[in-house]
Amino acid sequence: MADVASYAADDVDNLKATELRLGLPGTEEEKTTAALLPTPPSTPRGKKRDVISGAAEEEAAKTAPPAAKAQVVGWPPVRSYRKSCFQQQASSKSKPPPAPEESAAAGAAGALFVKVSMDGAPYLRKVDLKMYKGYRELREALEAMFLSCFVSSGAGAGANADAPAVNPSDFAVTYEDKDGDLMLVGDVPFDMFISTCKRLRIMKGSEARGLGSLKNN
Amino acid sequence: MTYFPEEVVEHIFSFLPSHSDRNTVSLVCKVWFPKLRVLTVKGKPHFADFNLVPPDWGGYAAPWIEAAARGCVGLEELRMKRMVVSDEGLELLARSFPRFKALVLISCEGFSTEGLADIASHCKFLRELDLQENDVEDRGPRWLSCFPDSCTSLVSLNFACIKGEVDSASLERLVAKSPNLRSLRLNRAVSVDTLSKILMHTPNLEDLGTGNLTDEFQTESYLRLTNALEKCKMLKSLSGFWDASPVCVPFIYPLCHQLTGLNLSYTPTLDYSDLTRMISRCVKLQRLWVLDCISDKGLQVVASSCKDLQELRVFPSDFYVAGYSAVTEEGLVAISSGCPKLSSLLYFCHQMTNDALITIAKNCPNFIRFRLCILEPRKPDAMTNQPLDEGFGAIVRECKGLRRLSISGLLTDKVFMYIGKYAKHLEMLSIAFAGDSDDGMMHVLNGCKNLRKLEIRDSPFGDGALLGNVAKYETMRSLWMSSCNVTLKGCEILASKMPMLNVEIMNELDGSSEMEENPGDFSKVEKLYVYRTTAGARGDAPNFVKIL
Numbered sequence: 001m002a003d004v005a006s007y008a009a010d011d012v013d014n015l016k017a018t019e020l021r022l023g024l025p026g027t028e029e030e031k032t033t034a035a036l037l038p039t040p041p042s043t044p045r046g047k048k049r050d051v052i053s054g055a056a057e058e059e060a061a062k063t064a065p066p067a068a069k070a071q072v073v074g075w076p077p078v079r080s081y082r083k084s085c086f087q088q089q090a091s092s093k094s095k096p097p098p099a100p101e102e103s104a105a106a107g108a109a110g111a112l113f114v115k116v117s118m119d120g121a122p123y124l125r126k127v128d129l130k131m132y133k134g135y136r137e138l139r140e141a142l143e144a145m146f147l148s149c150f151v152s153s154g155a156g157a158g159a160n161a162d163a164p165a166v167n168p169s170d171f172a173v174t175y176e177d178k179d180g181d182l183m184l185v186g187d188v189p190f191d192m193f194i195s196t197c198k199r200l201r202i203m204k205g206s207e208a209r210g211l212g213s214l215k216n217n
Numbered sequence: 218m219t220y221f222p223e224e225v226v227e228h229i230f231s232f233l234p235s236h237s238d239r240n241t242v243s244l245v246c247k248v249w250f251p252k253l254r255v256l257t258v259k260g261k262p263h264f265a266d267f268n269l270v271p272p273d274w275g276g277y278a279a280p281w282i283e284a285a286a287r288g289c290v291g292l293e294e295l296r297m298k299r300m301v302v303s304d305e306g307l308e309l310l311a312r313s314f315p316r317f318k319a320l321v322l323i324s325c326e327g328f329s330t331e332g333l334a335d336i337a338s339h340c341k342f343l344r345e346l347d348l349q350e351n352d353v354e355d356r357g358p359r360w361l362s363c364f365p366d367s368c369t370s371l372v373s374l375n376f377a378c379i380k381g382e383v384d385s386a387s388l389e390r391l392v393a394k395s396p397n398l399r400s401l402r403l404n405r406a407v408s409v410d411t412l413s414k415i416l417m418h419t420p421n422l423e424d425l426g427t428g429n430l431t432d433e434f435q436t437e438s439y440l441r442l443t444n445a446l447e448k449c450k451m452l453k454s455l456s457g458f459w460d461a462s463p464v465c466v467p468f469i470y471p472l473c474h475q476l477t478g479l480n481l482s483y484t485p486t487l488d489y490s491d492l493t494r495m496i497s498r499c500v501k502l503q504r505l506w507v508l509d510c511i512s513d514k515g516l517q518v519v520a521s522s523c524k525d526l527q528e529l530r531v532f533p534s535d536f537y538v539a540g541y542s543a544v545t546e547e548g549l550v551a552i553s554s555g556c557p558k559l560s561s562l563l564y565f566c567h568q569m570t571n572d573a574l575i576t577i578a579k580n581c582p583n584f585i586r587f588r589l590c591i592l593e594p595r596k597p598d599a600m601t602n603q604p605l606d607e608g609f610g611a612i613v614r615e616c617k618g619l620r621r622l623s624i625s626g627l628l629t630d631k632v633f634m635y636i637g638k639y640a641k642h643l644e645m646l647s648i649a650f651a652g653d654s655d656d657g658m659m660h661v662l663n664g665c666k667n668l669r670k671l672e673i674r675d676s677p678f679g680d681g682a683l684l685g686n687v688a689k690y691e692t693m694r695s696l697w698m699s700s701c702n703v704t705l706k707g708c709e710i711l712a713s714k715m716p717m718l719n720v721e722i723m724n725e726l727d728g729s730s731e732m733e734e735n736p737g738d739f740s741k742v743e744k745l746y747v748y749r750t751t752a753g754a755r756g757d758a759p760n761f762v763k764i765l
Contacts, residue, residue: 073268073269074267074674075649076533076590077267077623077647079266079324080266081378082483082532083536086483178510178512179514180489
């Protein structure tokens with residue numbers, strides 16, 4: 001799973017240019033990281049553990065490195081029985097990954113293939129979302145996969161790659177989530193996106209314009 | 218009081234107005250103990266559920282079973298929660314009480330299926346064997362075959378928490394000879410086909426926990442299941458499902474209109490659309506437990522379909538602190554406006570707002586239990602970034618019958634001022650990562666007249682609050698404080714002022730004796746548990762527990 005810190009990097013800055021925000025007004029993704037956890041109770045004995053008040057805690061947490069998926073003992077307050085049931089279910093469901101490649105994001109059990117369709121393309125493709133560390137890599141892979149099929153065959157060998165037949169800003173990458181809704185790629189942290197993405201759809205033309213483009217997101 | 222004649226004792230007790238008080242008194246009345254028929258014992262503190270109490274802390278069932286075996290052989294029912302029960306204890310239980318009828322174990326541990334075999338073998342009149350969320354060691358399926366042919370009295374059998382295989386033939390035989398069976402909760406290992414066969418013998422079944430409903434079987438199996446379910450005209454409550462395939466959902470439809478209780482909270486394989494297809498048909502639903510993958514949209518469907526809803530629990534499917542959750546304040550607002558009878562809530566979500574809570578309070582003034590868990594500690598109002606004091610304040614102000622409350626999110630001392638001022642019937646309060654100063658805890662101790670259990674973690678309350686109203690603790694069942702600011706000195710003062718309390722402090726697990734090296738130091742106490750006692754300090758405390 002991608003580190004929380006990684007999404008707070010330039011990907012989000014680029015995405016903001018699309019101006020299409022699906023979060024609630026006033027919510028900023030940075031705050032989610034910053035107003036995060038107190039440090040878990042320290043184990044060294046006798047150390048005075050200062051419990052900082054709420055506001056000061058946020059300040060301290062903002063300067064501290066954000067803890068990716070950090071765990072606080074006993075939080076959230078869920079019974080061990082429930083947690084162990086889910087672990088049991090997860091382990092009984094896991095099958096050997098179809099393509100047993102050691103990806104850089106080690107530890108991921110199995111691939112996460114989703115279909116990718118592109119408006120106007122004659123056939124669909126499949127990508128393994130676990131292969132990508134973030135949105136930029138995914139975008140680059142999609143561009144490589146799809147835009148090349150639109151390059152005019154008349155260009156011939158040695159075609160000028162700087163003048164593709166299609167303009168990436170005419171396309172927007174969207175996805176269908178668990179609820180069946182069509183969402184713009186890039187609004188949520190990458191690992192959250194992976195867990196909710198059912199299929200990808202690259203939209204083009206008038207539908208896409210204004211939603212944000214391949215180039216910019 | 219053994220020197221009073223029984224008539225005098227009974228006359229004194231007749232002045233106790235409530236059943237619960239009379240029950241409590243009867244447990245410490247030596248004259249009445251031999252006549253005890255029903256015994257309910259709870260062991261570890263509630264926060265043990267969340268791994269905050271180290272293992273081997275205590276809560277052993279054996280002394281209780283041994284004392285009962287010596288003193289009240291007429292015992293018929295034993296209910297235990299958060300206790301450590303051994304197979305030897307279960308065997309003693311099975312052999313000691315000839316009229317034993319009901320064993321209920323909730324969140325217990327320490328026993329195996331062999332202990333259950335003894336219960337099955339020797340309790341000739343067993344009516345109820347109810348195992349809820351226990352950690353049971355699996356030593357094979359033999360136990361289920363141990364019920365003798367003469368045992369036909371079963372009314373309730375719940376073995377959903379048993380992890381291993383069960384013998385289908387034994388199960389079918391057992392069910393076939395139990396005509397009074399009203400409640401049956403199977404474990405994950407029971408197949409759909411076995412379930413269908415069983416249901417042919419249970420026309421009076423009111424509560425069913427299915428086995429696994431996976432998609433590894435044919436449509437015919439599902440059809441058999443539907444036919445069998447349709448025979449259960451009395452069936453009102455459904456749970457289990459486990460890794461249920463979405464394909465099974467339509468086969469449950471015939472049941473939906475009669476369901477009053479539905480627990481899908483162990484089923485991560487059903488998503489929002491599967492869940493809403495089922496729940497939208499459950500128009501009589503009163504109790505619903507689901508996972509947060511139902512999402513806000515799904516909760517809107519619940520709100521428009523289930524007008525009789527009284528209890529809702531929405532559990533997280535992602536257990537990480539900053540994990541993803543598809544439910545927010547919007548889902549709960551929708552529920553509150555569609556289901557005005559809602560009185561009991563457990564809701565895990567990733568954000569909340571004061572406005573939402575205020576609306577919810579106005580829509581549902583009948584809350585008795587309100588437990589809200591915002592997954593990220595100290596998270597403020599998602600719209601305004603303010604603390605959630607006003608929202609929870611509205612809850613305690615509007616819901617005059619509130620007995621249990623769990624708060625979360627960013628909270629200052631102000632929320633405790635509201636709780637102390639308005640929550641006059643509050644019996645149990647759970648606090649985590651909240652408050653600014655001792656004043657917060659003092660508001661609660663001084664204001665909540667009916668407070669019985671107070672549990673606090675990771676909040677800045679110290680000795681001032683701990684010692685600010687020590688007499689209060691004698692009116693309460695217990696106080697838990699962990700990762701707060703109380704010191705060893707403060708706890709020692711409490712113990713010396715209140716000899717009728719056991720003041721337990723827990724060191725770090727590695728048996729650190731730093732506190733003994735510096736006695737009276739202002740070193741912080743990591744975990745504190747205070748409770749009333751008529752018997753002094755307990756003798757079974759492990760070495761990491763110090764009783765002051």
